[in-house]
Amino acid sequence: xxxxxxxxxxxxxxxxxxxxxxxxxxxxxxxxxxxxxxxxxxxxxxxxxxxxxxxxxxxxxxxxxxxxxxxxxxxxxxxxxxxxxxxxxxxxxxxxxxxxxxxxxxxxxxxxxxxxxxxxxxxxxxxxxxxxxxxxxxxxxxxxxxxxxxxxxxxxxxxxxxxxxxxxxxxxxxxxxxx
Numbered sequence: 523x524x525x526x527x528x529x530x531x532x533x534x535x536x537x538x539x540x541x542x543x544x545x546x547x548x549x550x551x552x553x554x555x556x557x558x559x560x561x562x563x564x565x566x567x568x569x570x571x572x573x574x575x576x577x578x579x580x581x582x583x584x585x586x587x588x589x590x591x592x593x594x595x596x597x598x599x600x601x602x603x604x605x606x607x608x609x610x611x612x613x614x615x616x617x618x619x620x621x622x623x624x625x626x627x628x629x630x631x632x633x634x635x636x637x638x639x640x641x642x643x644x645x646x647x648x649x650x651x652x653x654x655x656x657x658x659x660x661x662x663x664x665x666x667x668x669x670x671x672x673x674x675x676x677x678x679x680x681x682x683x684x685x686x687x688x689x690x691x692x693x694x695x696x697x698x699x700x701x
Contacts (some may be wrong), residue, residue, distance in 0.1 A: 525701045531695070536642050573595060573615070573628075574594055574597050576618065577615055578590065578593050578620065580614060581607070582658070583686055584609065585662070587607060588607050596608060596612055596615060597611075597615050603645060606646060609645040610643070613642040613645050614642055616641055616642070616644065617641045617642045619642065621638075630692055632682075632686055632689050636651050636653070639652075653689060656678050657675075658673075658675060659672075660672045660673035
C-alpha cells in the first residue's frame, strides 16, 4: 500500500542491474511481437506455460495446492474440480483468462477489484466480491511447525478507504507519467 506514498516509487534508485533488466524486457517484447506474427502457436504455448506457472505459484502462496498434473488439467479445462483448492484454482484461471483477453479495456478501480474477487471465487461457496470483514495475515508454516507472518494486510475496517487511496494514487501516478 505504501508504494505510491511519499514518492517511494519516484525516489527508487535505478541500479545498473535494473537498467539491464529493462533492456532485456524491451528485447523480449520485440521477440514477442515477432512470435505473434511468425509463430502464433509457439506464443500460445508459452502463454499456457506461463499461466500454469502463475496459477501454481500464486495459489501456493495462499496455501492452495494440487498436483501439477491436476493444475494442468484444470487450466486446460479438461476436468472439473474435486475439492475447494481445485475450485479456487479454477477461479484464478478464469480471472487470468479475463485479464489476458481484455486487459486493454479493463480500468483499475476498486469496483473492478471487487468484481475480480467475485470471479475468482465463482466456483466455490465463498462469499466474494465484497471487502473483507475480518482481519487476516498471510502466514507460512515452517518445517518445525512455527508460524511465520509473510505479509500483514490492511485491517478489514481500513480496506475500503485503503483501496480508494490506492486507486487515487495510481491514477495520479499515471497522469503524472503522461505529462
